[in-house]
Amino acid sequence: MLDIKLIRDNPDMVRQAFKNRGETISIDEILKLDEKHRELIHEMESLRARRNEVSKEIGKMKEKPPELMADMRKIGDQISALEAESNNIESALKDLLLRIPNIPHADVPVGKDSSDNPTIRTWGGKKQFSFKALPHWELGERLNIIDFERGVKLSGTRFYVLKGMGALLQRALIMFMLDLHIREHGYTEIYPPFMVKRECLVGSSNLPKFADNLYHDAEEDYWFVPTAEVPLTNMHRDEILSAEQLPIYYVAHTACFRREKMAAGKDTRGIKRGHQFDKVELYKFTTAETSMQELESLLAAAEDVCRKLELPYRVIQLCTGDIGFASVKSYDIEMWAPGCEEWLEVSSCSNCWDFQARRANIRYRPDSKSKPQYVHTLNGSGLALPRVVIALMENYQREDGSIAVPDVLKPYMRADMITKP
RNA sequence: GGAGAGGUGACCGAGUGGUUCAUGGUGCCGCUCUCGAAAAGCGGUCUCGCCUUUGGUGAGCGUGGGUUCGAAUCCCACCCUCUCCGCCA
Numbered sequence: 094m095l096d097i098k099l100i101r102d103n104p105d106m107v108r109q110a111f112k113n114r115g116e117t118i119s120i121d122e123i124l125k126l127d128e129k130h131r132e133l134i135h136e137m138e139s140l141r142a143r144r145n146e147v148s149k150e151i152g153k154m155k156e157k158p159p160e161l162m163a164d165m166r167k168i169g170d171q172i173s174a175l176e177a178e179s180n181n182i183e184s185a186l187k188d189l190l191l192r193i194p195n196i197p198h199a200d201v202p203v204g205k206d207s208s209d210n211p212t213i214r215t216w217g218g219k220k221q222f223s224f225k226a227l228p229h230w231e232l233g234e235r236l237n238i239i240d241f242e243r244g245v246k247l248s249g250t251r252f253y254v255l256k257g258m259g260a261l262l263q264r265a266l267i268m269f270m271l272d273l274h275i276r277e278h279g280y281t282e283i284y285p286p287f288m289v290k291r292e293c294l295v296g297s298s299n300l301p302k303f304a305d306n307l308y309h310d311a312e313e314d315y316w317f318v319p320t321a322e323v324p325l326t327n328m329h330r331d332e333i334l335s336a337e338q339l340p341i342y343y344v345a346h347t348a349c350f351r352r353e354k355m356a357a358g359k360d361t362r363g364i365k366r367g368h369q370f371d372k373v374e375l376y377k378f379t380t381a382e383t384s385m386q387e388l389e390s391l392l393a394a395a396e397d398v399c400r401k402l403e404l405p406y407r408v409i410q411l412c413t414g415d416i417g418f419a420s421v422k423s424y425d426i427e428m429w430a431p432g433c434e435e436w437l438e439v440s441s442c443s444n445c446w447d448f449q450a451r452r453a454n455i456r457y458r459p460d461s462k463s464k465p466q467y468v469h470t471l472n473g474s475g476l477a478l479p480r481v482v483i484a485l486m487e488n489y490q491r492e493d494g495s496i497a498v499p500d501v502l503k504p505y506m507r508a509d510m511i512t513k514p
Numbered sequence: 515g516g517a518g519a520g521g522u523g524a525c526c527g528a529g530u531g532g533u534u535c536a537u538g539g540u541g542c543c544g545c546u547c548u549c550g551a552a553a554a555g556c557g558g559u560c561u562c563g564c565c566u567u568u569g570g571u572g573a574g575c576g577u578g579g580g581u582u583c584g585a586a587u588c589c590c591a592c593c594c595u596c597u598c599c600g601c602c603a
Contacts, residue, residue, distance in 0.1 A: 134564050138572045145572090148584040152532035157583080165583040333524075333561090458524095461542055465561080 094190050094451045097127055110196040113203050113413035118193055126186040133179040140172050191295065192302050195448040197413045198385075198421040204412025210425075211412070216396070217405035219429050220488055227494070228432035229486040230363040233259060235494050236513055239364065251353065251367045258511045262485070262498075263371065263478055265505035267346050270373040270398055274475055278394040280344035280375060285324035287347055288315040293327040296453030298419040298445075308350045308368075317350040321374035322472045326449050329378060333465045334457040340387060341378040344475065346371065364479040365437065371478040377471040378455065381447070384469035385422070388444040392424050395440045395475045401501045404484050405429040407436065421446045424473075428480065432487035437480040442473030 100107050100120055107120055147165055151157060202211055233239030238259025244252040255263055274280040294300040294316050299307060308317040318324055325343050334341075349372050360366040375394060379387045392408065399406040411423040420443035427436035447467035450456070456465035489497040496511040503509060 131564065134572080138564065141572060142570095144583075149532070151583055162583045169583075335524090461559090462544095 209412040213408040215407040226431040274344040280342040283345040297323040297326040321345040321347040325376035330453040375475040428484035439476040440474035
């Protein structure tokens with residue numbers, strides 16, 4: 094959520110930022126409602142001030158004058174009417190504010206869509222094979238480690254079953270990633286609920302605008318997390334942190350649930366895009382001063398996973414037209430998958446500035462004499478599991494259809510190779 | 515799911531209609547004292563909004579309504595926590 098004062102004082106700057114994003118929503122309605130709202134507040138306040146004063150006097154009187162009390166009753170009715178109007182305007186204003194995106198940082202390149210995203214760096218060139226590299230769905234079926242048919246039998250399209258060494262591979266990757274971030278990058282492991290309250294989704298910016306990508310249990314009003322970012326954001330909702338607590342680094346492994354109803358027929362083969370997938374998520378709460386450098390170190394932690402797994406990847410910066418709703422600056426990490434011959438997005442690292450903090454009311458006190466300020470929040474995958482599994486299977490495949498295990502995973506898998514049982 | 519108890523500021527904890535602009539304590543900040551520290555004493559210390567901003571004003575005591583000139587306090591609904599019972603991986 095943007096600060097209404099920022100919009101009020103710099104409407105043209107906000108308009109330009111939205112234009113760069115390709116965002117069509119207008120702020121005129123917001124400005125209009127804000128002005129009306131402040132008018133009403135002014136009216137209500139002077140009436141309340143009067144009532145407070147007179148009521149205090151009535152309290153001191155022995156004889157309660159009925160005509161004065163009748164006057165105050167009238168004022169009370171006026172206040173109620175204004176209150177009702179003000180509340181309506183306020184909730185309309187709030188709803189609009191919750192639906193407008195963050196303002197991209199000044200150093201984010203202006204662009205229309207993903208084709209305008211600059212590549213920041215590429216690591217580990219595309220591996221050359223002396224044979225035809227197979228896509229992971231073929232490798233998975235031959236090795237009997239991914240069972241697509243039974244996934245569909247259990248849950249329908251876009252579900253799959255990992256089996257035997259396939260399940261072990263994913264589990265090994267999760268363990269490896271968590272251990273790496275905990276031991277070498279200073280993160281604290283969190284195991285959060287996978288179902289959360291509505292207000293958590295508002296805090297993280299998934300609601301109200303992106304409800305159609307979420308699974309929801311209407312009976313209990315539980316929402317299934319589309320990413321661990323949601324519970325992690327809300328860990329400190331409605332809290333005032335002390336400066337010494339910052340920065341806070343959290344890492345969480347969760348399942349993620351997404352409807353993904355938009356791209357029917359696209360990405361249907363393999364395990365690239367499903368309604369349920371596992372992810373290791375990195376999350377930071379920082380001060381305003383340090384968030385930009387914290388974004389770089391968050392990205393570095395995610396890249397470290399790719400490097401230690403020795404999987405080729407590139408880092409892309411998202412342009413204004415492609416950047417996420419809540420983000421002021423984002424990098425994507427894409428791994429090369431030689432079998433399906435595409436770059437797979439395995440991480441998206443974002444600085445959300447105070448956008449989520451404002452929604453979730455997460456603040457800190459810079460020192461004991463200062464007013465509370467909003468923290469900055471950052472998130473990034475470290476990494477998304479199924480796509481790392483794809484990249485790993487396809488990059489480490491051998492001509493005989495077996496898959497070599499990367500050195501860092503050998504202790505977790507207690508095996509050097511994934512072969513047909 | 516049933517019964518009972520309870521939700522007050524960073525924390526503890528008073529407060530059952532009007533000197534409560536939320537008592538008191540802890541913590542925190544400043545000052546005094548001291549070579550310094552501790553202790554002690556004095557003062558300060560919740561959050562958010564609006565305005566014509568050395569200041570003024572409003573709101574907030576789990577949440578939302580209601581009663582009243584006036585509500586932390588009375589009424590209604592809901593949420594949450596704790597204890598016991600039931601169920602259960």
